[in-house]
Amino acid sequence: MIGKLYLIPTTLGDTAEPLEVMPLSVKKVIEQIDFYIVENEKSARRFIKKISPKKSQPSLHIMLLDKYAEELETTKYLDVCKEGINVGLLSEAGVPAIADPGASIVKLAHENNIQVVPLVGPSSILMAMMSSGMNGQNFAFNGYIPIDKGERKRVIKDLEKLSKEKNQSQIFIETPYRNEKMFADLKATLAPTTNLCIAADITLPTEYIKTMSIQNWKRHTPDLHKKPAIFIIQK
Structure with missing residues (x-):
């Protein structure tokens, strides 16, 4: 079975409780995923901890998608999906791939027949x-x-x-x-x-x-x- 790419929204700013602006399904998905593609590791870890305090931070595998990321490297970010592992694409603010560099990862998923699962969140x-x-x-x-x-x-x-x-x-x-x-x-x-x-x-x-x-x-x-x-x- 091939893993899926989940498009995970984040809050639009530092709110007291993320679940006030996004559904419980986001929390459930985050609790099940350990592989993430993000723009900024520090803020991504902070959001994950805020929405799922009990999730083990050392278990997280963070792949960076920023201006310093090499194109050859990012093309391998979804290789773990071939092993049945789900990957989360986490936006820096709002929803992934809209006014966001994540679109290249979504395109890569389609090219490799990896199911893309968009989650509801604030845009x-x-x-x-x-x-x-x-x-x-x-x-x-x-x-x-x-x-x-x-x-x-x-x-x-x-x-x-x-x-x-x-x-x-x-x-x-x-x-x-x-x-x-x-x-x-x-x-x-x-x-x-x-x-x-x-x-x-x-x-x-x-x-x-x-x-x-x-x-x-x-x-x-x-x-x-x-x-x-x-x-x-x-x-």
């Missing part, structure tokens, strides 16, 4: 879309917006135009320490009537989710500094 992208009041029937995730000011302005205008032409909500993210700069650029670039949703610290006690037109946002200044945030626009 900041979908939760922001759910709570935005914008078009949930037609939306696109665009990842990170360019840093260069000129190019960024062009991309923002292009997304606004695309939103209007296709009636499509446009979702994107930014590095937390550049959130305030992003907010300033959006106010300066978008049309006054374009709607903007900002969803920050989703599922955390400091959660902030608000949708308004740009003309109304110009009268508000939310605290976004170093907070994970999702931005959504719709014309």
